[in-house]
Amino acid sequence: MTFIFPILGLLAGFFFIYRLDVFVPLSYASYLAVAVLAALDTIVGGLRAGMERRFESDIFFSGFVSNTIAAGFLAFIGDRIGVPLTLVATIVFGYRIFQNLSLIRTHWIVARREARLPAGDHDPAVNNLGSTTTRRIA
């Protein structure tokens, strides 16, 4: 089970920062939350891209950094100009996370079904999914 590494990494990062005496000023709490949501969205997107065998690490990494920073920054700017961009980011990222999660689940189930079938007898759903899913823009 190779997915143990990302999970271990997540836990390691979590507990390292959690035990550290680092705090963010309370007025920036909401921007940080949006940034975390953006980061989560990028990771779920990367997970999906990998399952579709379209994963490219440079796109993924640049997407992670720029999305996270841009989300926090836009939320900050939104507050300054009186537009609730925090809300917009929450809706957009939340929507994308749920959509990608459902695609990941579909891919996973299809892959399992394919593994069980005898060689050569491919499930048409695999091809359909592969052709209809749009290329991920991270």
Added chain:
Amino acid sequence: MISHRAEWIGMLTSVCVVLGGLLALTIKTQQQVRAGVPAVNNSVELDQEWGVLQHKILTLQNDLARLRGHTDSAPERTHFQMLAAMSPVVGPGIAVTLSDNPNIVNNNSADSHPDPMLSADLISAGIIHDVDILRVVNELFAAGAEAVAVNGQRIGPRTAIRCVGPVVNVNQVGCASPFKIEAVGNPETLQGALDLPGGEIESLKGVQCGVTILQEKKLLLPAYDGAVQFMYAHPLKLSRKDQGQQ
């Protein structure tokens, strides 16, 4: 494909470490938001400061008492101290205890349903407020009380009695029901003044507040414990001419 998968997992792992850190930071910050930590920190600090200052006051008061014992013993000074409520006094008088209407207090407790027949006005009337205490204290002074204390707080020249949320502050010290008002004076006169028909005590009894009045042979009232510093008021120095005019 193996390399693609390894690259994928490796990248996910490294980014997951960062996400974990960000998550931890957010959770810690949100915990702070919920707990309102700055206020708590502040109250702990203030509490410590209060303790230190209280200790300082005690030390200074001890010093003052010791030095006064050495220097003078003029009877005039004792009289002024008593007038300013700055010395503890002993004497006969009455002790009045005022408490909230027990039915209302029980009705407001968490485990019972409030009586729908009780309106907000009725509930408010059944609770002892600052004005109730003020009226009783005023009545006692009017009847010739020489010293009055509320819940151990001596009424001095600069005493304020005021509701602050659920408590009543007397000399800036929070007091809660039951309020014990002690007054040194002629017990019969003081009791008679309070029993006046249409007076404060009668109206409090009318809304079923707990009122007990006891005549005491010996009451001990503490000295005034509130503000003693003057920042704006200065003694007026009268010239000989001014004194002549007066």
